[in-house]
Amino acid sequence: MTLAQRTRLLVRLVCLGAALLWIALLAADPHLLESIELDALDAELRAAPARSATASEIVIAAVDERTVQRYGPLPWSPAQMAELITALDRYAPRVIALDMVFTGEREASGSLVAEARASQQPLLRALERVGKVVLGIYFDFGVVSEAPRLPAVHDLRQRRLRRLRYLSGASPQAAKPLPLHEGNAVQTNTPELSVAARAYGHLNLLPDRDGVVRWIPLVVRYQGDLYASFAVEVARTYLGEEEQAEVLIGRHRVQGLRLGQREVVTDEYGQLLVGFAGPGGSYAQVSVADVLAERVRSEQLRERIVLVGSTAPGLADIWSTPLAAPLLPGVEIHANAIDNLLHGGFLVRNWFTRLLTFLLLAGLGLVGILVLPGRSVRQLGIVTVVFVVALVVGHYLVFTHTGYYLNLVSPLLATATMLGGTLGVKYFTEEKQRRQVERCFEHYLDRGVVARLLEQPERLGLGGERRDLSVLFCDIRNFTSLAEGIPPEASVELLNEFFTAMTEVVFASGGLVDKFIGDQIMAFWGAPVECREHAAAACGAALAMLEEFARVRQQCETKHQRSIDCGLGINSGPMVVGNIGSAQRFAYTVIGDNVNVAARLEALNKLYGTHILVGPATYAAAREKFIFREIDQVCVRGRTQALAVYELLARAEQAALDPDWLAAFAVGLAAYRQRNWVGAARAFAAARARNPADGCAEFYLRRAEYFVQNPPMADWDGVLYLR
Helix, strand or coil: CCHHHHHHHHHHHHHHHHHHHHHHHHHHCCCCCHHHHHHHHHHHHHHCCCCCCCCCCEEEEEECHHHHHHHCCCCCCHHHHHHHHHHHHCCCCCEEEECCCCCHHHHCCCCHHHHHHHHCHHHHHHHHHHCCEEEEEEEECCCCCCCCCCCCCHHHHHCCCCCEEECCCCCHHHHCCCCCCEECEEECCCHHHHHHCCEEEECCCCCCCCCECCEEECEEEECCEEEEEHHHHHHHHHHCCCCCCEEEEECCEEEEEEECCEEEECCCCCEEECCCCCCCCCCEEEEHHHHHCCCCCHHHHCCCEEEEEECCCCCCCEEECCCCCCEEEHHHHHHHHHHHHHHCCCEECCHHHHHHHHHHHHHHHHHHHHHCCCCCHHHHHHHHHHHHHHHHHHHHHHHHHHCECCCCHHHHHHHHHHHHHHHHHHHHCHHHHHHHHHHHHCCCECHHHHHHHHHCHHHCCECCEEEEEEEEEEEEECHHHHHHCCCHHHHHHHHHHHHHHHHHHHHHCCCEEEEEECCEEEEEECCCCCCCCHHHHHHHHHHHHHHHHHHHHHHHHHHHCCCCEEEEEEEEEEEEEEEEECCCCEEEEEECHHHHHHHHHHHHHHHHCCCEEECHHHHHHHCCCEEEEEEEEEECCCCCCCEEEEEEEEEHHHCCCCHHHHHHHHHHHHHHHCCCHHHHHHHHHHHHHHCCCCHHHHHHHHHHHHHHHCCCCCCCCCEEECC
16 A cells, blocks of 8 residues: 555545544533534524514513603502503404413412402403413422422413323333423412413523523423423414414424424424524514503504513513624513414424534535545645535525524534544655655755655655656866866856756756766656656757856856856666665666766767767657757667767757758768768868858768778778777
């Protein structure tokens, strides 16, 4: 298994492990990170588009500041409440719901009992006459007091929820461990008022640990019986449902409530996650003072649900909510709950959303397994942004369109765990190797080539591999004699200028600078990054190096009044490339017979008076893009067979060369090989005349003239043997 394969496997295991870790943590503790999740829920609720109140049938009759100034603060006397109920009934509402409890003589004692009962009579008669009033009660969910409980009214147990529907897998025996809120005491209305009221339900609002009211318990347990909330009883009365709400019970949990044909989803505690319509004032309000003064239009209250409650500053029961303007009076929170029961719009966060969260975590792990392996650190940064944005936006869309709130914080932390683990794996494996490769090649390769090599580090074979490459040698002629006549510092400066210029050309062409040998530079193409046209790349670099050398030569003449020249040799073919050396010290280089030939070709430039000589394989690979002329047949040291040597002259598209000059040289070379010394001398002289700078024509002219006087042996085959 290669390093890349091992890294990909480790990244996949990290993604799988991160997903399983967070699934296990949430399964072990469903309330893990609960406070942060609730903060995220509040943020999404505030960011969601404002939802206008869908229940136009809900109107709040507010005991506001004006009412308090006129009639005094709550609680009012039974006679005043009777007057209010009678005044409201004149507008023909469908339900009158009072956000209050009338304990009456239950708070009295001794001789005051009869007086208290007498004072309740106006209210009792009003309740009986109207027949559509819903009252409230309160349960105490605190620590059980050692003081004796108030005796429960007989009617309380008559109003318990009897309709329990056990869903698949549940049974009556499963009702006992239901995780409902358990009351240990109750504040009820007087027995007579309880009987006269159309219905009553508990008014309890139970804030979370941070003091924010998000839930309303639709069902609570008291002394083994289940009781409905105020909102449930108001909605049931409005719908005209004679039967009680039906509690839907699953295995060891409450799953919801059914009101007629309406089904409401709760959490396992029987709580409704309220979908708030908006800030205070989202529901229509009328002042109780205007109701009593008959200044309200009848259509405002006819066939409506009228909720009576206090909104006066300093006197109302104000609660903190998740809204941007968080403070709401309790009566408005009940209005939101009733709206949810009648029209939906409630939010869902229960066992099912936890299951969806598990599936989301598993999906994130799967996406990580598919996407993260093989990514660079920069790509991981992009993937991180995409992951987080997609997760947050997708979560927001699901929440706003369905009301389902899946966990958001734990998937984000799972994503961070996956990405952090992936970065750790890459740091200790791929990135460590990448830095090693980068340090190794930053002085030999252009940065762009290094970047491509880092994308495929497996191409960097350790120990050497046989590949088809092109190698180049470039040498300053007569540098030794030049160095003897100038200070050593000037020699170093000249070499640095030469090597810098040549290195930039090699890098620009995608080549690798192998080494500097005295005043010689060695480079090759085709490794470590594969390049199919390595011969053409080497030829293009050689011409560019010759142009750069002209600038270096001019600087040398200006500074040192000395002229220098250079020669280049290129050869292509199979070579061994790789990290070669000892276990303690090695270098990335090429070795082989074709490398030696390139070095010999560079040295032949001085003999032939040329600048760039190439081998036959280089010529064959690059002749379509460059102009060459054949120079000779040479048998170099270590070889038994001669090879053709060519001079690289120019790029094909820059062919501003004299064709007569090239033709004359070709005629002379053919005559030379046919032992026609006179004809060869005549043709080479013509070539030199066409191009006086042609040192090779001068070389052959001298040889032809020599052979006119001193013909070679009869077995002469036209090959130059170098020994």
